[in-house]
Amino acid sequence: MLIGTILRGKGSDVTTVAPESSVRELLAQLAEHNIGAVVVSSDGATIAGIVSERDVVRRLHDRGAAILDEPVSTIMTVEVRTVTPRDNVEELRKIMTTHRVRHMPVVEESRLVGIVSIGDVVKSAIEELETEKASLVDYLHR
Template sequence: MRIVKQLIEGKREIYSIGPDQPVLAAIQLMADKFVGALLVMRGDELLGIVSERDYARKVILKGRSSSDTPVRDIMTADLITVSPHETVHRCMRLVTDKHIRHLPVVENGNVVGMLSIGDLVKSVIDDQAEQLEQLQRYISG
């Protein structure tokens, strides 16, 4: 089973936004970068995460303005983070049990990456395909 460090090595940069930025800027950045969530950071300090789900539930459904609402008002501040040394299996368990889709990766207090449920599922599928191939080679002799 792979560890988080292996997954984040191949990932592009970490996308973030400041807490005082308008939600509209966050949604625009997510659209531009093809991501479903952004870390909310003040400098190097991780404050929370804001996702498309937060936008839908805390702006659209409540009739708030995307341009007048700051990210800090809709972000999730009670974060679940993982270390680069966690296993993919443990991360899958976390996202499943906690009903979340993104995991910030933190080492020594610094953000070093971000995993999505898609990253985790792809890793599990790749591992299973590799195991199946090994079994087929073993059976074939």
């Protein structure tokens, strides 16, 4: 299965936050959209970084509540791994597991076109297994 197939099913909406937004504003976005990570982007198309709940918790532990008023750029991950809609979900699953990444931006021609979470990847695996099971059961009942 290709990543583009997942995007077609879930949609390509991506919540972004500007690098100069405060961590407090980031937390509001995470809560409002019930998501675990946000792409950091000045224009909604190019990626400056990514920041997750995990990043916030770690920085809160390290530096205290003062980070809530700091810009997101001070806590974001700048080396962002990305995939394209033509990449294979199986490869993405391996990358996410190996590098302990839960959210992966999807880019096409250097533009942000979606985001895939580990939940999306697991859901796609379950759907594939259910389809395979139905085919096998159908085959056995012929």
